[in-house]
Amino acid sequence: MSIIKDVQSGKKPLKRAYVAIFLWFTGRAIQAAAKVDREVKKEFEKLPENFTFSLGCLPDGPWMVVGREKGVVKYLGGDSRGRPVQVRLAIKSLDAGFLILSFQESTTLATARNRLITDGEIPYALAIIRILDIVEVYLLPKLIASLAVKRYPSWWTPARKFGGRIGVYTRTLLGI
Amino acid sequence: MLLPDYYEFCCRVKIVAGHDALEKIPDLLIERGAKKPLVITDKGVAGAGLTDIVSRAIGDRVDAGLIADDVPPDSDLRVVNRLARLYRDNACDAIIAVGGGSVMDTAKGINIVVSENAEDLMAFSGVGALKRPLKPLIAIPTTAGTGSEVTQVAVIKDHEKHLKMAFGSYFLLPDIAILDSRMTLTMPPFITAMTGMDAMSHAVEAYYCLQKNPLSDAHSLAAVGMIYRYLPLAVKNPEDRDSRLAMAVAACLAGIAFSNSMVGLVHNLGHATGSVCGVPHGLCMAILLPYGLEYNLHKRANVMAELLLPIAGEQVYLATPPEQRAQKVVSLIRGLNENLHAITGGRHARCLQEIKDREGKPSVPRDILPQIASAALLDGASIYNPEDTDYEDNRMVLEAAWEGKPLDRTRVKKG
Amino acid sequence: MNSAAVFAFTCPVKTNSGNKALENLPVELAGLNAVNPLVVANARAVGSKAVRTLMGAFGDSGMTLGLFEGVTEATDLGVVDHLKNICLEKKYDAFIALGGGKAADVAKVLNLAVSLKTPDARRLLPEAPVRKRLLPLVVVPAAGADGLETSQLACLSRMVFSSEWLAPALAVLDPRLARAKNGIQMAATGLAALGRAVESHISADQNPFRKAYSFAAIRFVRENLLSAVADPGNRKAALAVLNSAAMSGCAFSNAASGRLHKLGQVFYDLLGIPQGVIMGMGLPLVLEDALREGRYDLAALFQPLAGDDAFAQTPAEKRPEAALVLLNRFLEDLRSVLGKELPKSLREAGVPGYRKEEILDVLGQDEDGPYLRGVVERMADGERERKG
Numbered sequence: 001m002s003i004i005k006d007v008q009s010g011k012k013p014l015k016r017a018y019v020a021i022f023l024w025f026t027g028r029a030i031q032a033a034a035k036v037d038r039e040v041k042k043e044f045e046k047l048p049e050n051f052t053f054s055l056g057c058l059p060d061g062p063w064m065v066v067g068r069e070k071g072v073v074k075y076l077g078g079d080s081r082g083r084p085v086q087v088r089l090a091i092k093s094l095d096a097g098f099l100i101l102s103f104q105e106s107t108t109l110a111t112a113r114n115r116l117i118t119d120g121e122i123p124y125a126l127a128i129i130r131i132l133d134i135v136e137v138y139l140l141p142k143l144i145a146s147l148a149v150k151r152y153p154s155w156w157t158p159a160r161k162f163g164g165r166i167g168v169y170t171r172t173l174l175g176i
Numbered sequence: 177m178l179l180p181d182y183y184e185f186c187c188r189v190k191i192v193a194g195h196d197a198l199e200k201i202p203d204l205l206i207e208r209g210a211k212k213p214l215v216i217t218d219k220g221v222a223g224a225g226l227t228d229i230v231s232r233a234i235g236d237r238v239d240a241g242l243i244a245d246d247v248p249p250d251s252d253l254r255v256v257n258r259l260a261r262l263y264r265d266n267a268c269d270a271i272i273a274v275g276g277g278s279v280m281d282t283a284k285g286i287n288i289v290v291s292e293n294a295e296d297l298m299a300f301s302g303v304g305a306l307k308r309p310l311k312p313l314i315a316i317p318t319t320a321g322t323g324s325e326v327t328q329v330a331v332i333k334d335h336e337k338h339l340k341m342a343f344g345s346y347f348l349l350p351d352i353a354i355l356d357s358r359m360t361l362t363m364p365p366f367i368t369a370m371t372g373m374d375a376m377s378h379a380v381e382a383y384y385c386l387q388k389n390p391l392s393d394a395h396s397l398a399a400v401g402m403i404y405r406y407l408p409l410a411v412k413n414p415e416d417r418d419s420r421l422a423m424a425v426a427a428c429l430a431g432i433a434f435s436n437s438m439v440g441l442v443h444n445l446g447h448a449t450g451s452v453c454g455v456p457h458g459l460c461m462a463i464l465l466p467y468g469l470e471y472n473l474h475k476r477a478n479v480m481a482e483l484l485l486p487i488a489g490e491q492v493y494l495a496t497p498p499e500q501r502a503q504k505v506v507s508l509i510r511g512l513n514e515n516l517h518a519i520t521g522g523r524h525a526r527c528l529q530e531i532k533d534r535e536g537k538p539s540v541p542r543d544i545l546p547q548i549a550s551a552a553l554l555d556g557a558s559i560y561n562p563e564d565t566d567y568e569d570n571r572m573v574l575e576a577a578w579e580g581k582p583l584d585r586t587r588v589k590k591g
Numbered sequence: 592m593n594s595a596a597v598f599a600f601t602c603p604v605k606t607n608s609g610n611k612a613l614e615n616l617p618v619e620l621a622g623l624n625a626v627n628p629l630v631v632a633n634a635r636a637v638g639s640k641a642v643r644t645l646m647g648a649f650g651d652s653g654m655t656l657g658l659f660e661g662v663t664e665a666t667d668l669g670v671v672d673h674l675k676n677i678c679l680e681k682k683y684d685a686f687i688a689l690g691g692g693k694a695a696d697v698a699k700v701l702n703l704a705v706s707l708k709t710p711d712a713r714r715l716l717p718e719a720p721v722r723k724r725l726l727p728l729v730v731v732p733a734a735g736a737d738g739l740e741t742s743q744l745a746c747l748s749r750m751v752f753s754s755e756w757l758a759p760a761l762a763v764l765d766p767r768l769a770r771a772k773n774g775i776q777m778a779a780t781g782l783a784a785l786g787r788a789v790e791s792h793i794s795a796d797q798n799p800f801r802k803a804y805s806f807a808a809i810r811f812v813r814e815n816l817l818s819a820v821a822d823p824g825n826r827k828a829a830l831a832v833l834n835s836a837a838m839s840g841c842a843f844s845n846a847a848s849g850r851l852h853k854l855g856q857v858f859y860d861l862l863g864i865p866q867g868v869i870m871g872m873g874l875p876l877v878l879e880d881a882l883r884e885g886r887y888d889l890a891a892l893f894q895p896l897a898g899d900d901a902f903a904q905t906p907a908e909k910r911p912e913a914a915l916v917l918l919n920r921f922l923e924d925l926r927s928v929l930g931k932e933l934p935k936s937l938r939e940a941g942v943p944g945y946r947k948e949e950i951l952d953v954l955g956q957d958e959d960g961p962y963l964r965g966v967v968e969r970m971a972d973g974e975r976e977r978k979g
Contacts, residue, residue, distance in 0.1 A: 004629065004677050005658045009649035016651060059617045059652050093614035094651050111559055112386035113182040113609070119302045122342070123554035151564035151591025177810045179831045182609030187602065190755075191800055194597030209722060307624035309724060346605070346622070390811065390834065391606065394803035402799070425799060432800075482899065490903040 015098045019057060020078065022101040023064035025172065026055070026135065027075035030066050032171030033135050034073035036164050040134050043127045044073050053087040053128050054080060057097040058117070087120035087128055103140070106148040107132065137161075138168040183389035186346060187432045189315075189326045193355035193425055195417055198233035201272070201314065204352055205238050208312045210270035214263045215243040216283055217274040221318050229358050230274055230316065242266055251281040253297060253334040253341075260289035270312040273350070274359075277324045280315055284330035284348045287313050297332065298341060306345040315350035318359045320410075320423035321371030321458055323378055323431015325353035355428055357421040365411045366523035368423075369516040370458030372407040375427035376509070377442050377461035379403065381468060382433035383483060384476040385440045385560045392437035395429045401486030402426035404512065411519050440561030442468035445570060445577075448552035455531050455539045462513055463528055467573050468561075469506045470583040474590055475562040477502040484508075506582075527580025545574045564591065600800035601755060602841045604741045608764040608834055613648035616687070616729070619761055623727040625685030626654065629678060631698040632689035634660035637733045637768070644767050645689050645731060657683055662694045664863065667748040671697060672712035675704040685727045688759070689768075691736030691780070699745035699757045702728050721754040728759040732833055733768040735776055737783040737866050741840030749860060758844060762837045769829035774820045775932045778925055779867030781816035781832045783855060784808055784839040786870030789878075790849030791842040792895070793887040802891075804842040809895035811835035813921065821928050850877055850959055854966065857953055862946060868934065869970075875919055876966050882911055889914050896921075936973030947971060 033040045044051075047068060056063030056078075065076040067083060076083070091097040096115045099105040107129075110116055118125045133149045137156075146152035192200050205213060217227050222245035234240045244259050263271070263286060273283035288300050291310035300306055315325035330343045360368070379399035382392050403426045410419040445467075446460035469480060481501035485493045487508055496504045516524040525531045528540040540548075549570035552558070558565050569589065576583045607615055620628060634642050642660055649656060659674060678701065688698035704712040706725035730740040743758040744751060771777035788808035791801060812835045819828035843852065854873045855866030881887045889911035894902040896917050905913050926933050934940035937947060947967065954963045 002677060003659055003661055003673070004681070005660075007646055007656050007658050009652050009654045009656065010647060012650045059621065092618045093611065095611045095614040095648075099611065108386070109181075113180065114184045114387060115182070117303050118556075119304075122556040126554065126556065126558065129559065146591065149564070149591070150562070151589065153591065177807060177814065179811070179827065179834060180609060182607075182612065184605065184607050186605035188605070190599060190601035192597060192599045193798070197597045200597060200599075207722065304622060307622070389608075390807045391803065391838070394807040397806075398799045398803055429799060429803070485899050485903060493899070493903045 019097045020062040027064040029172045031075040032168045036167035055089045057091045057094045087124045090117040185391040185436050190352045195357050197354050197356040202237040212239045213270040213272045214268040215272045217245045218247045221275045247279050247282045251278045251332050256285035260286045272314045274316045277322050280324040281330040285332045301341040306347045313350045314352045316354045319371045320427040321374035326431040327435045355424040357417040360420045366520040369411045369524040373462030374458035375430040376403045377465045378434035379430035381439040382437040388437045392433045395433035399426045399429035404487045438560035444555045444557035447555045448548045452548045453540045466510050472562045528578040598798040603758045605761045612763050612765040617652035628685040629657035629683040630687045632660040633662035633694040637690040668713045678705045687729045689731045690733050695740040696745045700747045717750045717752045721756045729761045730759040731763045734771045736836050738836035738839040741837045743844040764833045766826040766830045769833045777820050779865035781812045782867035782871035784836040785812045786851040787843040788839040791846040801845045804838045806895045808835040808838035937971045
């Protein structure tokens with residue numbers, strides 16, 4: 001017998017499932033926020049037609065893909081299906097993805113900790129980060145969201161915050 | 177010293193520094209199995225006689241006679257391809273880049289083409305596209321400021337297709353950086369001043385921006401102290417070789433710090449001001465640095481306070497109550513700008529309205545500030561700034577920096 | 592900075608430190624163009640849990656890893672030669688050394704033999720210059736680390752290999768692996784880091800690049816070693832100690848081998864005493880001599896040891912002595928936690944007289960021989976104990 005063993009790397013089904021579900025949720029929420037929030041809408045309008053971006057984990061996913069089609073922002077599932085992706089936000093490992101999507105590590109901290117690789121034109125990537133920040137404010141209770149973003153927008157009107165939140169949630173769950 | 181929950185740090189560049197560092201080049205090349213380097217530079221550097229100094233120092237132990245001195249001030253894809261052909265046609269086996277940022281970027285671009293046998297440079301843009309070491313690249317900076325001899329990024333422009341390609345990889349780090357005082361001895365005082373302040377902005381921003389870590393901190397602290405001490409000396413006595421070498425070393429330390437910890441608002445607004453108004457990058461950095469500190473002070477006061485000791489020394493540090501130390505750092509950096517303004521006979525501008533072009537006309541008219549504030553939203557440095565920034569924030573900081581008044585910190589939006 | 596001479600500094604090691612650092616390995620290896628790594632571990636020293644943690648970090652990557660977990664203190668060039676043949680056959684394209692000390696030594700020399708396709712690794716000569724970039728090496732220091740993992744040094748079969756190319760491309764410091772077996776093992780890691788960092792920080796041929804590493808290393812040991820030794824569950828302190836060990840190796844690679852390092856090395860090679868234990872014992876003696884002779888820049892030690900406030904409050908001329916006082920107090924504090932486990936003298940360490948003679952013989956061959964032999968004599972029955 002050789003003194004060197006060959007070891008097949010294992011699987012992480014639970015973490016993978018969790019990350020996949022939260023990516024699905026985030027993708028649908030972005031689609032919803034693009035209809036409900038004027039700032040998100042504006043950010044998307046500045047992006048080119050057919051613009052597509054993805055967010056996910058290295059080395060082997062899961063991913064979520066969001067794109068603009070005929071002016072409408074759509075969650076396109078977990079695979080870009082051959083569409084060219086202009087911006088790719090890649091989390092360096094599934095475990096780091098789990099830390100971020102289970103809100104143990106905010107997006108800001110994850111950036112500070114070098115967890116993300118941004119690939120693509122910088123101005124587009126920045127627009128995506130601004131969109132993700134706004135969506136986080138809608139989705140999360142203030143306590144968590146204020147950790148997740150650098151500066152919690154306390155100057156938002158209650159109508160925008162609460163009205164928007166209901167809209168984003170309903171549309172996310174219904175997928176409209 | 178703070179240990180972050182997670183950090184990464186990397187600078188694989190071998191640094192060789194001294195008054196006679198250039199003389200080491202033949203040994204360094206031979207160690208790496210290279211005998212025939214292609215030397216690339218620009219007309220300004222060659223015209224100042226710097227490539228002659230390099231050639232003389234190299235001597236005839238390696239064949240460094242092939243010199244391309246026509247790198248344009250703005251890196252260009254066609255030039256990269258042409259010089260790559262020159263490299264191949266002459267069977268070169270290493271690259272020596274003598275100059276500033278554009279020469280370094282061009283050298284990195286050539287290195288990708290010749291090492292990967294690439295037809296289309298575009299295929300190697302983006303993160304992670306390069307997978308293996310490239311040909312030996314020796315970087316010889318001729319300004320003490322940019323730190324591009326230790327950065328892992330390159331920007332090459334395709335002027336025909338109006339594209340800007342960004343390359344990022346640890347394999348783009350030069351193998352060796354040579355810091356030799358002879359390379360900056362002839363730099364005029366006002367350029368010395370602003371490039372030196374560029375280095376200062378790297379060291380200081382690296383110390384308070386988001387990816388800071390113990391190793392980037394140690395590099396920042398060393399750089400900040402050296403720059404504060406030696407920059408006025410180098411500006412006052414351009415031929416003082418010790419100050420020149422100290423500045424080259426400090427700029428390199430600062431480069432290592434910021435390429436690992438990243439930079440924030442100062443660079444964010446500085447890049448935008450540079451691209452909208454075409455003013456020198458270093459000058460923007462010098463002017464904006466105190467404002468970057470002030471804008472982020474409510475989030476990073478403790479960290480900024482730690483800069484006081486290396487800047488001002490023990491006496492001032494002890495005489496300043498802990499809660500005032502960050503503010504003191506801001507005023508000392510303003511004071512340094514004032515000092516440089518005085519030594520250069522007013523050529524080192526202290527605020528945006530003082531920047532003048534060759535004809536003496538103001539380069540940054542006040543009514544262009546909104547345009548700069550919008551342009552800054554497209555720049556990546558904002559990601560690493562401790563506090564969030566939007567258009568209004570950018571505008572507020574720019575207005576203050578234009579007038580040269582300290583930032584009204586009560587107006588900074590705190591979430 | 593000594594501006595008269597040309598100086599060089601190089602640190603080819605990337606550092607990844609902290610929570611889930613191991614999980615980044617698949618991405619890091621891909622960046623180094625490696626898909627088929629071999630893990631080299633001293634399983635008995637680091638424990639099987641550490642091996643599982645490392646292998647588990649590759650979960651979901653789809654990779655297959657080679658695993659050799661049989662490194663021991665006795666592993667020699669013969670074993671390396673055997674491993675080399677398997678590696679060439681199985682085409683491993685990177686090495687991951689798990690654990691402190693020996694595992695890293697074996698991985699470095701194995702990398703050399705595999706990369707150069709040496710016909711017989713037993714004939715490798717330390718003097719032969721390496722002119723070639725080797726395959727990527729990752730070190731994952733764990734319990735028992737001595738800081739040399741990140742250095743360009745490898746010691747095997749009583750030979751010392753040294754080359755820029757032997758240094759690892761990446762050091763992964765993960766809190767899950769930072770915990771030591773016991774207080775004394777943690778202390779040994781910290782003191783080895785402190786010893787080498789101190790020597791590199793004060794030696795004559797200074798440069799600010801190296802000083803950045805030694806400064807951070809000294810400050811981290813000073814701020815964290817006591818907590819890490821007193822409370823083995825303090826992961827953050829343990830990780831900080833591991834950080835300082837990694838930094839000390841980078842600084843050390845760029846300095847001439849110091850006297851403390853030589854002492855630590857010889858006792859470890861001949862008697863298997865952890866290097867840090869001996870370096871901690873010798874540190875006050877070597878520094879006292881330096882202070883008396885005014886040889887090294889002891890004042891430079893004071894700032895990283897004392898912190899900014901105390902540094903600013905102490906007049907410049909008092910700093911060398913103050914640094915020594917602080918260091919002695921620090922060692923006393925460690926001893927008050929560890930008691931006799933951290934010996935003060937060779938006698939307390941249980942080194943019999945005839946073994947001491949052996950050590951003296953070996954040291955006699957060193958250029959610093961006469962001095963080092965004197966130090967060993969003073970260490971023998973604890974000069975400080977008698978004095979104090």
